[in-house]
Amino acid sequence: xxxxxxxxxxxxxxxxxxxxxxxxxxxxxxxxxxxxxxxxxxxxxxxxxxxxxxxxxxxxxxxxxxxxxxxxxxxxxxxxxxxxxxxxxxxxxxxxxxxxxxxxxxxxxxxxxxxxxxxxxxxxxxxxxxxxxxxxxxxxxxxxxxxxxxxxxxxxxxxxxxxxxxxxxxxxxxxxxxxxxxxxxxxxxxxxxxxxxxxxxxxxxxxxxxxxxxxxxxxxxxxxxxxxxxxxxxxxxxxxxxxxxxxxxxxxxxxxxxxxxxxxxxxxxxxxxxxxxxxxxxxxxxxxxxxxxxxxxxxxxxxxxxxxxxxxxxxxxxxxxxxxxxxxxxxxxx
Amino acid sequence: xxxxxxxxxxxxxxxxxxxxxxxxxxxxxxxxxxxxxxxxxxxxxxxxxxxxxxxxxxxxxxxxxxxxxxxxxxxxxxxxxxxxxxxxxxxxxxxxxxxxxxxxxxxxxxxxxxxxxxxxxxxxxxxxxxxxxxxxxxxxxxxxxxxxxxxxxxxxxxxxxxxxxxxxxxxxxxxxxxxxxxxxxxxxxxxxxxxxxxxxxxxxxxxxxxxxxxxxxxxxxxxxxxxxxxxxxxxxxxxxxxxxxxxxxxxxxxxxxxxxxxxxxxxxxxxxxxxxxxxxxxxxxxxxxxxxxxxxxxxxxxxxxxxxxxxxxxxxxxx
Amino acid sequence: xxxxxxxxxxxxxxxxxxxxxxxxxxxxxxxxxxxxxxxxxxxxxxxxxxxxxxxxxxxxxxxxxxxxxxxxxxxxxxxxxxxxxxxxxxxxxxxxxxxxxxxxxxxxxxxxxxxxxxxxxxxxxxxxxxxxxxxxxxxxxxxxxxxxxxxxxxxxxxxxxxxxxxxxxxxxxxxxxxxxxxxxxxxxxxxxxxxxxxxxxxxxxxxxxxxxxxxxxxxxxxxxxxxxxxxxxxxxxxxxxxxxxxxxxxxxxxx
Numbered sequence: 075x076x077x078x079x080x081x082x083x084x085x086x087x088x089x090x091x092x093x094x095x096x097x098x099x100x101x102x103x104x105x106x107x108x109x110x111x112x113x114x115x116x117x118x119x120x121x122x123x124x125x126x127x128x129x130x131x132x133x134x135x136x137x138x139x140x141x142x143x144x145x146x147x148x149x150x151x152x153x154x155x156x157x158x159x160x161x162x163x164x165x166x167x168x169x170x171x172x173x174x175x176x177x178x179x180x181x182x183x184x185x186x187x188x189x190x191x192x193x194x195x196x197x198x199x200x201x202x203x204x205x206x207x208x209x210x211x212x213x214x215x216x217x218x219x220x221x222x223x224x225x226x227x228x229x230x231x232x233x234x235x236x237x238x239x240x241x242x243x244x245x246x247x248x249x250x251x252x253x254x255x256x257x258x259x260x261x262x263x264x265x266x267x268x269x270x271x272x273x274x275x276x277x278x279x280x281x282x283x284x285x286x287x288x289x290x291x292x293x294x295x296x297x298x299x300x301x302x303x304x305x306x307x308x309x310x311x312x313x314x315x316x317x318x319x320x321x322x323x324x325x326x327x328x329x330x331x332x333x334x335x336x337x338x339x340x341x342x343x344x345x346x347x348x349x350x351x352x353x354x355x356x357x358x359x360x361x362x363x364x365x366x367x368x369x370x371x372x373x374x375x376x377x378x379x380x381x382x383x384x385x386x387x388x389x390x391x392x393x394x395x396x397x398x399x400x401x402x403x404x405x406x407x408x
Numbered sequence: 409x410x411x412x413x414x415x416x417x418x419x420x421x422x423x424x425x426x427x428x429x430x431x432x433x434x435x436x437x438x439x440x441x442x443x444x445x446x447x448x449x450x451x452x453x454x455x456x457x458x459x460x461x462x463x464x465x466x467x468x469x470x471x472x473x474x475x476x477x478x479x480x481x482x483x484x485x486x487x488x489x490x491x492x493x494x495x496x497x498x499x500x501x502x503x504x505x506x507x508x509x510x511x512x513x514x515x516x517x518x519x520x521x522x523x524x525x526x527x528x529x530x531x532x533x534x535x536x537x538x539x540x541x542x543x544x545x546x547x548x549x550x551x552x553x554x555x556x557x558x559x560x561x562x563x564x565x566x567x568x569x570x571x572x573x574x575x576x577x578x579x580x581x582x583x584x585x586x587x588x589x590x591x592x593x594x595x596x597x598x599x600x601x602x603x604x605x606x607x608x609x610x611x612x613x614x615x616x617x618x619x620x621x622x623x624x625x626x627x628x629x630x631x632x633x634x635x636x637x638x639x640x641x642x643x644x645x646x647x648x649x650x651x652x653x654x655x656x657x658x659x660x661x662x663x664x665x666x667x668x669x670x671x672x673x674x675x676x677x678x679x680x681x682x683x684x685x686x687x688x689x690x691x692x693x694x695x696x697x698x699x700x701x702x703x704x705x706x707x708x709x710x711x712x713x714x715x716x717x718x719x720x721x722x723x724x725x726x727x
Numbered sequence: 728x729x730x731x732x733x734x735x736x737x738x739x740x741x742x743x744x745x746x747x748x749x750x751x752x753x754x755x756x757x758x759x760x761x762x763x764x765x766x767x768x769x770x771x772x773x774x775x776x777x778x779x780x781x782x783x784x785x786x787x788x789x790x791x792x793x794x795x796x797x798x799x800x801x802x803x804x805x806x807x808x809x810x811x812x813x814x815x816x817x818x819x820x821x822x823x824x825x826x827x828x829x830x831x832x833x834x835x836x837x838x839x840x841x842x843x844x845x846x847x848x849x850x851x852x853x854x855x856x857x858x859x860x861x862x863x864x865x866x867x868x869x870x871x872x873x874x875x876x877x878x879x880x881x882x883x884x885x886x887x888x889x890x891x892x893x894x895x896x897x898x899x900x901x902x903x904x905x906x907x908x909x910x911x912x913x914x915x916x917x918x919x920x921x922x923x924x925x926x927x928x929x930x931x932x933x934x935x936x937x938x939x940x941x942x943x944x945x946x947x948x949x950x951x952x953x954x955x956x957x958x959x960x961x962x963x964x965x966x967x968x969x970x971x972x973x974x975x976x977x978x979x980x981x982x
Binding site (some may be wrong): 109165210214215224225228229230232233234236237239240241244247248261292293336349379380383385386388389393394395396397399403404 | 444468489537549551553557558562569656705706712713716719723
């Protein structure tokens with residue numbers, strides 16, 4: 075790791091991309107009930123052959139799953155990095171600041187009260203719910219004033235999350251017929267990924283990722299503090315509005331596909347900051363790659379851990395992420 | 409005199425709520441029917457004696473004890489944001505109970521409270537090790553929450569990977585009084601012996617409010633008092649959690665309301681917090697099972713829906 | 728000499744702030760501890776008040792090791808007012824002052840007539856009688872400081888240790904406080920106070936102890952302690968010593 079840190083930024087990116095591709099390739103053929111060989115996984119993409127069942131499995135089941143897992147990871151990780159710059163708070167991330175719980179509440183509300191709205195209704199509800207929850211957290215946590223009150227923001231996030239979770243559970247219990255769908259979603263899993271979902275997901279996600287990369291120089295200015303950023307010509311209000319919108323679209327679209335996956339947004343930005351320092355222009359792309367790699371890896375693990383039963387990927391990431399959260403709290407709060 | 413009048417009023421409220429809790433449900437009973445229900449010859453004997461009475465008693469006992477342990481923790485850490493559930497004790501107890509239920513399903517449920525107790529104690533100890541005794545209010549609260557997050561993600565993991573036992577655990581984890589009977593009342597009764605100990609500590613807790621230096625200079629040993637009070641509080645919390653599951657925010661809100669009503673002298677605060685806790689849990693349980701019968705919401709959800717906004721309001725006020 | 732220290736070193740995390748101090752506190756005097764910031768005067772005071780355990784050496788109380796004596800017994804002899812206090816929520820002024828009686832009361836903290844008489848007296852002395860029913864959290868900084876002082880006085884001890892008691896007070900209350908302390912001293916209390924203002928110390932106290940970098944530089948009456956050389960070595964100040972035209976005590980004027 076130490077030696078890796080001294081590589082040039084471009085080489086780091088290339089190495090990590092190769093790691094991501096390796097994970098993705100592994101994910102295509104390992105732990106499959108119908109045996110798929112390593113070479114078949116490659117051949118299925120290069121030269122698909124309708125007659126081979128393994129190719130069907132790779133193309134129709136595994137490939138969309140890997141793609142969605144990767145993109146979800148990238149979206150959540152980048153959203154976390156933006157939130158950390160926006161609030162100047164190293165503990166900020168979608169799950170900690172209540173966006174996940176708010177999105178879950180929005181989804182539960184829509185799917186229990188108006189189940190006929192379908193996929194778009196649900197993802198809009200998730201985005202709206204997340205937006206409202208996050209707005210409340212930011213207001214109550216006095217985040218816009220910046221400063222060193224890292225703890226207050228987190229506590230506000232926790233309380234809002236608890237409220238949303240309680241309301242959501244109440245809704246599920248009162249409308250029991252929709253309960254199983256919401257519960258599955260809550261566990262956080264990409265097991266049901268399909269090309270149909272991918273088609274809805276990738277244009278929004280990649281556009282917002284692009285937008286995030288374009289915003290990274292402005293985010294750098296925010297790190298300097300309000301007054302300095304203003305004197306350097308940043309329009310603070312607009313930057314915040316645009317970045318918040320980007321975060322909400324990234325998180326909302328990722329969550330509505332993959333369910334409540336926590337801690338990616340907290341964990342990954344810190345890993346990339348440890349590699350490349352505080353420059354958001356470097357952090358964001360690296361974060362995207364690492365987030366994708368992490369979720370693809372966790373998804374592979376989720377099939378392996380109690381083979382042949384699938385464990386939701388969210389549970390595995392939470393097990394990795396929670397100790398890291400404790401470590402962050404211990405080192406980053408006064 | 410004013411606190412006396414208030415306590416009397418609160419006590420009256422508890423009585424009214426107890427009566428209501430006995431009366432409302434799938435069948436509504438009149439006061440006469442309730443009273444007659446205590447004799448075995450009555451047609452309501454089963455409903456009252458086997459179902460509603462133990463449940464109401466549990467609400468009273470658990471509500472009181474959760475509130476008392478919250479008041480103790482807040483007092484001794486001098487932290488308005490502290491409470492057993494914020495410090496991760498409830499989640500630790502919950503984790504231990506889920507581990508017992510999922511990994512050792514053949515073990516008798518009578519071991520559940522003990523497992524929960526061990527879990528709660530371990531969680532408290534771990535937090536103590538991580539933070540030491542000189543942490544700021546907010547740091548302690550967030551570390552507790554981070555620990556709680558870890559425990560709950562392990563719980564999620566266990567429940568998701570062992571779906572066969574999930575129903576049992578889920579029912580227990582939502583924090584509900586549903587289906588609890590005389591067995592559970594008997595389980596919680598021994599823990600009531602901790603209540604007089606808490607009262608005995610009231611005077612010292614007053615002095616702890618004055619800061620470590622002044623308290624020491626007034627002859628109170630801070631580490632001993634802290635250890636005693638926290639041990640009692642963890643014990644009571646774990647006992648409650650082992651029976652009703654984690655009832656969120658009750659241990660935070662009840663002592664606060666009590667403090668606003670009667671001030672910060674623990675000789676008055678502790679009894680008042682107990683009565684407020686009873687009132688809140690009775691009320692939450694009552695609302696939870698009358699909101700949309702015959703479906704029952706867990707009482708723990710109701711306390712969270714009311715308690716979380718209160719916590720946010722507190723957070724705004726804490727400098 | 729009821730209180731004395733022997734090779735006393737005190738500090739935090741093994742780093743000594745007070746170094747090998749040998750000091751005898753003269754009984755019945757009004758003593759000021761002086762010195763620049765970080766010289767260890769507050770740390771020494773806390774060690775004497777048994778709040779901090781020494782790294783090495785001992786504090787003696789009537790010839791016995793202070794830290795071996797039961798704390799509730801010492802609470803009737805030594806009272807400490809720290810520099811900053813928490814603001815307890817929901818506590819009334821009267822209740823806070825009554826907490827000062829706790830070394831004398833039973834387990835429930837019930838006050839007898841003697842306790843109430845003493846509380847009334849100290850409330851008059853510190854002029855907080857009319858605040859009795861207000862909440863401590865709603866007082867101004869100066870009022871709160873007087874209430875805490877009253878609490879310490881209610882402890883009714885022959886020794887009183889104060890850490891910069893004048894910090895949050897306006898000038899007139901500072902003067903009143905120093906007069907009150909001098910009156911208490913004349914009634915027989917030994918008072919040890921950390922002070923910032925050298926002239927204030929010289930004017931009201933009859934014994935000054937000057938510290939620098941954890942060691943005691945000099946001690947004695949204001950006339951013998953307050954010299955040009957001392958100000959130069961301890962505070963790095965060039966100052967002249969004049970006589971206070973009213974109190975006839977020494978007074979330094981910075982050049």
